[in-house]
Amino acid sequence: MEKKRTEAGSTSARGLATRRRLIEATARLCEERPGVEVSVAEIAKAAGVFPNQVTYHFGSKDSLLVHAAFLGLLHDARRIERIGRQAPDAAAFRRNIARAVLAMPSLPSVARALAAGIAKPELAPVVDQHLRLLFRQSERFVGRLADSRGWKADRPLGVEVRTFWSTALGAVLLVRAGAHGTNADLDLAGALTIHDARAATQPE
Structure with missing residues (x-):
């Protein structure tokens, strides 16, 4: 039981870290390229994650x-x-x-x-x-x-x-x-x- 709680906590921490990286990478891209549309692929690359992580963590x-x-x-x-x-x-x-x-x-x-x-x-x-x-x-x-x-x-x-x-x-x-x-x-x-x-x- 204790092991399961530890694993769940670790997964949650990783998820929060991924969300943070995605938000920060997107904010940086938008500031560097004001008015220019950024793609999911560009965001994922800048954040160092897979593109499907965008919809997984944010829905869209x-x-x-x-x-x-x-x-x-x-x-x-x-x-x-x-x-x-x-x-x-x-x-x-x-x-x-x-x-x-x-x-x-x-x-x-x-x-x-x-x-x-x-x-x-x-x-x-x-x-x-x-x-x-x-x-x-x-x-x-x-x-x-x-x-x-x-x-x-x-x-x-x-x-x-x-x-x-x-x-x-x-x-x-x-x-x-x-x-x-x-x-x-x-x-x-x-x-x-x-x-x-x-x-x-x-x-x-």
Whole structure:
């Protein structure tokens, strides 16, 4: 019995490792070749696994692409956090975060993932899972930074981060749908209400 449990645990660990390699390899390929379709064979080769492992672990290539897109987004979000910490004040934080988010390499892949979630209902729960993780991570980061700097938002932080990311991702979807315009046409910083509460309360 103990041997069977050990073997099951080993198999589970190998499966998780394979899933991780597939997601990381796909994210890397998508970042290296933005806008270019990658094949199952290319993904499998980059991950060092057999092509049938894609459907075995994810059900479809589209599901794997969604996982990979959001892995890239979370990696980019961590880099964005470093930029946010360097801001000397709340106004600079809003500007710098907005500029950096619109330049994230993962955005095209995430736009495709969102479109896939709309077109294929079976992928919607996967998209929702990753968005919830993104929102939680962002809310935790903004909350800690705001507390340490004496900053405040004009609304609950959960609403703040959802509004910000919805604006950013919505803009990418509009461009993907053929809308004309550039990043200069979007006031993403205006989607943030973070401000320096201490400065606001000082007497004139």
